Amino acid sequence: MKQVISCQLNGKATELLVDTRQSLLEALRGHGLTGTKEGCCVGECGACTVLIDDVPINACIALAVRAEGTSIRTIEGEAVNGQLSAVQEAYVDAGAVQCGFCTPGLVMKTTAFVEDLNRDDSIDRDSLTREDIRREHAGNLCRCTGYQTIVDAAVNAVNAVKS
Ligand code: FES
Ligand code: FES
Missing domain, CATH: 1.10.150.120 ([2Fe-2S]-binding domain)
Incomplete structure (x- = not known):
């Protein structure tokens, strides 16, 4: 089943169409944010770490629908105007x-x-x-x-x- 979730994604109000069974990692990478990496996909390697409401999580084991109403930060949002954080x-x-x-x-x-x-x-x-x-x-x-x-x-x- 598909669902639209609304969130702040790297500071911008964003709507994502996700499958209710999809991980947040799949949703982000499907949205073109491929800086977040897919390693083990079972929550053990941390390659998929993103921040939800400033708390680090493993996006491979979080359902995308969990991000409804949250602020998500990925690596793509960290450099501003070409200036590294x-x-x-x-x-x-x-x-x-x-x-x-x-x-x-x-x-x-x-x-x-x-x-x-x-x-x-x-x-x-x-x-x-x-x-x-x-x-x-x-x-x-x-x-x-x-x-x-x-x-x-x-x-x-x-x-x-x-x-
Ligand atoms: S891909 Fe390894 S913890 Fe998510
Ligand atoms: S896995 Fe290659 S730099 Fe860390």
Whole structure:
């Protein structure tokens, strides 16, 4: 059965015609937003991470109809007027991108994390360790980098938020 859902998609009011059995990942990619990657499709790799109402989710295991009335952010919305976001810059600067398949999901995960830090004064950012930041990204797998540069990027993004 088909259904039209209304949402904010990367800041723009959007209507998507979706199948009620379709995942959000399928709906987004079918809408041309192929920056969000399809990896495992069972919620284990994080390649499909998008933000719904600023919370990271695995779009492969979320029904598209769940997005009715929400604000969805994908990697396509992060650079503005050709200017990379601070988190994207941190990934480039750290050399954290190899094949790039995991990168959109990781960038969205880091983005949600640094925005949470910005919003929530109760989190003592100075006490965050590299291990804490690594743990925040535990649901996102990378087959290329060995993770060190990804954690470097995330640490730099968190520190950029501090300053
Ligand atoms: S493709 Fe969604 S978690 Fe792997
Ligand atoms: S850079 Fe290739 S999977 Fe992460």
